[in-house]
Amino acid sequence: MPKPTSSKNQSREKAVFTTRQHELMQSILRELQVSFADEQLLRQAFTHSSYVNEHRMKHVKDNERLEFLGDAVLELAVSNHLFREFPSMTEGDMTKLRAAMVCEASLASLAEELQFGNVVLMGKGEEMTGGRTRPALLADVFESFVGAMYLDQGLSNVEQFLERFVFPKLDEGAFSVTADYKSQLQEFVQKENLGVISYEITDEQGPAHNREFSSAVSVNETRVGTGRGRSKKEAEQRAAQATLEQLQRRE
Known part of the structure; x- marks a missing residue:
């Protein structure tokens, strides 16, 4: 036992x-x-x-x-x-x-x-x-x-x-209920039939516990907007915001 x-x-x-x-x-x-x-x-x-x-x-x-x-x-x-x-x-x-x-x-x-x-x-x-x-x-x-x-x-x-x-x-607008720029960008690109969106983390700086990331957004492999943030998601959101503003001005 x-x-x-x-x-x-x-x-x-x-x-x-x-x-x-x-x-x-x-x-x-x-x-x-x-x-x-x-x-x-x-x-x-x-x-x-x-x-x-x-x-x-x-x-x-x-x-x-x-x-x-x-x-x-x-x-x-x-x-x-x-x-x-x-x-x-x-x-x-x-x-x-x-x-x-x-x-x-x-x-x-x-x-x-x-x-x-x-x-x-x-x-x-x-x-x-x-x-x-x-x-x-x-x-x-x-x-x-x-x-x-x-x-x-x-x-x-x-x-x-x-x-x-x-x-x-x-x-910083990180929690704004209207600040999901990635979704807004996707909707705009689809509506205007502009092509395919891609995101890329282009840079990382700072110590492991306090990183800052850079992100770039391309539409049909052409870079349009960039953004920085304390997380990858925040950097992508800011890059999406910059891209959306650029495309809206062009249209």
């Missing part, structure tokens, strides 16, 4: 960052001006279920519950910010803007900018199938990070983090 797992063995079982992941995480936290009192909670935020399942860790928690909590905390913090900072905005417009800020695409872009994908603990199968760049996984990790921060430091510190890193992007 097998012996039951001792409490001592259970306490030793934990998710572990690689040396490179640990160094990158510390760099990210310094950049964000965030520190965790409970490092185990931080590790949990970046532990995907595939890692737990692959290593058969019965006593290690994945980040799914933190993701659930972070989703609610984000909605509250974003709602509070919009209510305070935009006193003339209607309820309907606040609802649309909040939805744009907390949608999967926006959260995945934020996580990508922070290099969260490189820090996630995941199973080899998940990694081999592109888990580190999967938008749904990245969005979930951003929510779990917020959930962990809320438990570790409270709502006030979460709001300070969002004030420094997320809310300034409102002024």
Whole structure:
């Protein structure tokens, strides 16, 4: 008859960052001006279920519950910010803007900018199938990070983090419900029968946790517009905006 797992063995079982992941995480936290009192909670935020399942860790928690909590905390913090900072905005417009800020695409872009994908603990199968760049996984990790921060430091510190890193992007139009320039460009090109659109990341600058990307848009292999951003998606959106404006002037 097998012996039951001792409490001592259970306490030793934990998710572990690689040396490179640990160094990158510390760099990210310094950049964000965030520190965790409970490092185990931080590790949990970046532990995907595939890692737990692959290593058969019965006593290690994945980040799914933190993701659930972070989703609610984000909605509250974003709602509070919009209510305070935009006193003339209607309820309907606040609802649309909040939805744009907390949608999967926006959260995945934020996580990508922070290099969260490189820090996630995941199973080899998940990694081999592109888990580190999967938008749904990245969005979930951003929510779990917020959930962990809320438990570790409270709502006030979460709001300070969002004030420094997320809310300034409102002024850049990153979350505007009318700022999906890639879709607008696609519709315009199809309507005018101008040809095929292609995007290319032409340059990357800055350290790993603070990248700036350049993107170029071509129509029928002719470059039309360029743009820069803190993520590939933001750079592509700005390049699409520049291209759309160019084409509209020509037409």
